[in-house]
Amino acid sequence: MMTPLIELRDLRKVYGDGPTRFEALSGIDLTIWPGEFVAIVGSSGSGKSTLMNLLGCLDRPTAGSYRFQGSEVSELGAEELARLRRESFGFVFQQYNLVNNADAISNVEVPALYAGIDRKTRRERARSLLERLGLGDRLTNRPSALSGGQQQRVSIARALMNGAEVILADEPTGALDSASGAEVLGLLRDLHAEGRTVILITHDPAVAASADRRIEIVDGRIVSDSGGSNAQPPAVQRKKPSRSTGGLAPWEAAAIAWRSLRANRFRTVLTLLGIVIGVGAVIVMLAIGDGARDEVVSRIEQMGSDLLVVRPGAPGQRSAEATLTAEDAAAIALLPGIRSAAPEISGSMTLRAGLQDLRTTVLATSEDYGDMQNWPVQQGDFLKSSDVDAYAPVVVLGQTVADALFPGGRDPVGAWVLAQNVPLQVVGILSPKGATSWGTDQDDIAIVPLTTGQLRLLGQRYLRSITVQVERGADVHAVEAAIDALLLERHGLRDFSIRNRAALIASVEQTQETLTLLLGSIAAVSLLVGGIGVMNIMLVSVTERTREIGVRMAVGARPRDVMAQFLVEALVVCGLGAVAGVLVGVVVTWGISALGTPVLFTLPPIVGAAACALLIGLVFGLMPARKAAQLDPVRALGAD
Ligand code: ADP
Numbered sequence: 001m002m003t004p005l006i007e008l009r010d011l012r013k014v015y016g017d018g019p020t021r022f023e024a025l026s027g028i029d030l031t032i033w034p035g036e037f038v039a040i041v042g043s044s045g046s047g048k049s050t051l052m053n054l055l056g057c058l059d060r061p062t063a064g065s066y067r068f069q070g071s072e073v074s075e076l077g078a079e080e081l082a083r084l085r086r087e088s089f090g091f092v093f094q095q096y097n098l099v100n101n102a103d104a105i106s107n108v109e110v111p112a113l114y115a116g117i118d119r120k121t122r123r124e125r126a127r128s129l130l131e132r133l134g135l136g137d138r139l140t141n142r143p144s145a146l147s148g149g150q151q152q153r154v155s156i157a158r159a160l161m162n163g164a165e166v167i168l169a170d171e172p173t174g175a176l177d178s179a180s181g182a183e184v185l186g187l188l189r190d191l192h193a194e195g196r197t198v199i200l201i202t203h204d205p206a207v208a209a210s211a212d213r214r215i216e217i218v219d220g221r222i223v224s225d226s227g228g229s230n231a232q233p234p235a236v237q238r239k240k241p242s243r244s245t246g247g248l249a250p251w252e253a254a255a256i257a258w259r260s261l262r263a264n265r266f267r268t269v270l271t272l273l274g275i276v277i278g279v280g281a282v283i284v285m286l287a288i289g290d291g292a293r294d295e296v297v298s299r300i301e302q303m304g305s306d307l308l309v310v311r312p313g314a315p316g317q318r319s320a321e322a323t324l325t326a327e328d329a330a331a332i333a334l335l336p337g338i339r340s341a342a343p344e345i346s347g348s349m350t351l352r353a354g355l356q357d358l359r360t361t362v363l364a365t366s367e368d369y370g371d372m373q374n375w376p377v378q379q380g381d382f383l384k385s386s387d388v389d390a391y392a393p394v395v396v397l398g399q400t401v402a403d404a405l406f407p408g409g410r411d412p413v414g415a416w417v418l419a420q421n422v423p424l425q426v427v428g429i430l431s432p433k434g435a436t437s438w439g440t441d442q443d444d445i446a447i448v449p450l451t452t453g454q455l456r457l458l459g460q461r462y463l464r465s466i467t468v469q470v471e472r473g474a475d476v477h478a479v480e481a482a483i484d485a486l487l488l489e490r491h492g493l494r495d496f497s498i499r500n501r502a503a504l505i506a507s508v509e510q511t512q513e514t515l516t517l518l519l520g521s522i523a524a525v526s527l528l529v530g531g532i533g534v535m536n537i538m539l540v541s542v543t544e545r546t547r548e549i550g551v552r553m554a555v556g557a558r559p560r561d562v563m564a565q566f567l568v569e570a571l572v573v574c575g576l577g578a579v580a581g582v583l584v585g586v587v588v589t590w591g592i593s594a595l596g597t598p599v600l601f602t603l604p605p606i607v608g609a610a611a612c613a614l615l616i617g618l619v620f621g622l623m624p625a626r627k628a629a630q631l632d633p634v635r636a637l638g639a640d
């Protein structure tokens with residue numbers, strides 16, 4: 001005993017609700033056997049297409065039972081229905097419903113994409129189907145370059161692509177001239193002769209006459225059936241092509257995306273532009289911003305945020321005992337994260353040059369002091385390490401001292417001054433520094449080598465202080481802790497204190513944070529704008545291609561295949577935009593830096609911007625892709 005192919009029991013379909021409620025099918029009982037050729041006839045609006053959609057698993061019945069090959073399908077989910085459509089049904093529509101931007105052979109291949117059949121097998125099969133249907137010389141024609149009859153033959157080839165058992169044809173000749181119509185009917189008869197079940201919907205009695213069995217519908221009910229009992233078993237057992245269950249491969253989705261993007265070139269370029277500008281702007285902004293931040297930060301650092309001052313005496317102790325030595329300074333200078341450590345001794349002393357004399361502060365220190373204080377010489381040189389080593393009798397004068405001792409524009413460099421009867425040769429003049437914020441004239445100073453000062457001028461062994469410069473990028477607080485530990489070890493007790501310029505450090509940190517935040521938000525906004533553009537265009541794309549989505553679903557695309565297709569399309573747009581944006585960003589940044597604006601070019605913003613663009617494709621593509629995936633196949637097919 002053979003199982004019926006299709007068994008409908010009291011099948012009902014109700015559209016709408018309440019006052020708009022309409023029962024399109026009111027209790028259909030129907031059995032179709034494998035290998036039948038059935039024509040369903042009825043006037044327009046009688047429910048033929050509704051029945052066809054139910055038979056082809058494009059839609060679910062409101063009530064009743066539908067058994068396909070013995071198993072109930074009326075309760076199946078979207079995935080399983082898609083599988084049935086993919087494997088068992090081939091649709092032929094009145095309007096052909098070909099994908100306009102793909103050529104004939106690609107159109108025929110579509111169902112195989114969703115069955116996961118490899119490209120080579122797919123191509124060969126599509127070619128042989130088209131050749132068999134007399135379109136061997138039209139393989140690369142787009143639908144717009146084919147006649148109606150040819151398009152319908154392409155759509156029949158597509159229906160056969162996955163080896164469908166059942167061909168469902170809804171008014172397949174409705175849009176064709178009589179000759180083409182007869183040709184299509186002939187093809188359907190051939191398919192039936194091969195053993196396929198053909199269900200043909202028509203309102204044309206002449207067309208219906210070519211079928212073996214004729215079922216008439218009026219107002220959603222079967223009013224006559226020329227006989228399903230005398231069904232014939234299939235004349236030929238066909239071999240089905242092997243198929244895998246894998247879905248749409250990502251590269252196939254990318255190929256579909258590419259085709260659709262190319263078909264709308266101008267629109268694609270505009271959307272791309274949004275992403276290109278977004279990514280480019282992020283790269284340029286960050287490069288300029290980082291450059292500017294570096295400059296601002298280094299200016300603040302020049303004010304001394306990278307300096308630590310070690311003083312004798314325990315913290316909080318007012319009158320300090322002398323405890324720090326030049327050896328302490330040398331030991332500190334060897335710690336990691338420290339650029340230099342300058343020991344300092346000072347005293348008040350009268351300097352004389354010729355007839356002029358002046359009481360000033362003499363500072364004995366090392367050669368690092370000038371750099372550390374960002375205090376360059378205006379003339380001559382600063383102290384050298386050899387001066388310190390050799391107890392050299394040299395002095396560097398502050399601007400005030402130089403002016404006082406050498407009035408009338410005499411050049412002091414090379415001249416000798418007397419400091420308490422010790423002759424010192426002037427080797428350099430410091431650039432003017434002005435007063436401190438509390439009014440002390442900083443230029444009223446004479447700087448001598450530490451050794452000279454200790455031994456010949458001030459006669460002190462112990463230091464007033466050690467100024468330490470932290471290396472760029474090193475953590476000031478960690479360095480401070482290291483110095484503390486070192487001196488504690490050397491002295492055995494905390495008879496010193498370390499001070500940092502906390503306010504300046506905080507202002508560096510805050511400036512950095514503020515600038516980073518500012519740059520980050522500019523970057524985020526520009527990418528967001530690009531993303532909204534992508535979302536907008538994807539929504540348009542989904543709306544425009546609703547019918548195509550319907551066709552893809554009819555030939556067996558799962559909701560997630562449709563979703564993947566649109567997500568990949570968004571990703572392709574954003575990926576192309578990211579690549580172009582990186583190029584534009586790099587070129588523009590390079591141009592800006594060539595014009596003299598400081599820029600800091602690093603890899604992370606480039607990688608980050610490109611990654612963000614892809615992420616945006618994913619996030620902003622998700623909503624349109626979901627919208628596409630959730631479309632109802634029947635509605636999608638009905639869209640225009
Ligand atoms: P046929 O294909 O025989 O011309 P259909 O099956 O397309 O007829 O439609 C049968 C009836 O159901 C028609 O009266 C039509 O207006 C109605 N109908 C079809 N689809 C819908 C729908 N989505 N919502 C409401 N009514 C519908």
Ligand code: MG
Pocket residue numbers: 048049050170
């Ligand atoms: Mg119809």
